[in-house]
Amino acid sequence: MNAARLRLAACAAAALLIALLVFWTMTALSPPRIAAGAFLALPLAVGVPFLYSGRRRSYAWMTLALAPPLVLSLTEAVANPAMRSWAALVLFDVVATFALLVAYLRVTRSSSLPSRTAP
Numbered sequence: 001m002n003a004a005r006l007r008l009a010a011c012a013a014a015a016l017l018i019a020l021l022v023f024w025t026m027t028a029l030s031p032p033r034i035a036a037g038a039f040l041a042l043p044l045a046v047g048v049p050f051l052y053s054g055r056r057r058s059y060a061w062m063t064l065a066l067a068p069p070l071v072l073s074l075t076e077a078v079a080n081p082a083m084r085s086w087a088a089l090v091l092f093d094v095v096a097t098f099a100l101l102v103a104y105l106r107v108t109r110s111s112s113l114p115s116r117t118a119p
Helices: 003-027 031-053 056-065 067-079 081-107
Strands: none
Touching: 003 031, 003 067, 003 081, 031 056, 031 067, 056 067, 056 081, 067 081
């Protein structure tokens, strides 16, 4: 898969994750849930334009921005039976987004880096 396709797929997966987090925020509006939703979605929303532009550092830090939605989806899957289907969808999207981000980083890695196996 080439870098342009991976870039578009990563942007789409991150946008879907933002939409799922907004849906979670809107299911029961309260000030703590709105704050939690903003805390979860804001780093992703800030990062998507940089992902689209193809900045490698953005792909690196976006992998770290996926940790809070991962924790939320795992917690909801265990603690809230009513939201298990949503949590499974978010969990799948987080894993897919992570895989796409790492794949893009591997595809765009510079071949001019020195080898660590060379004597």
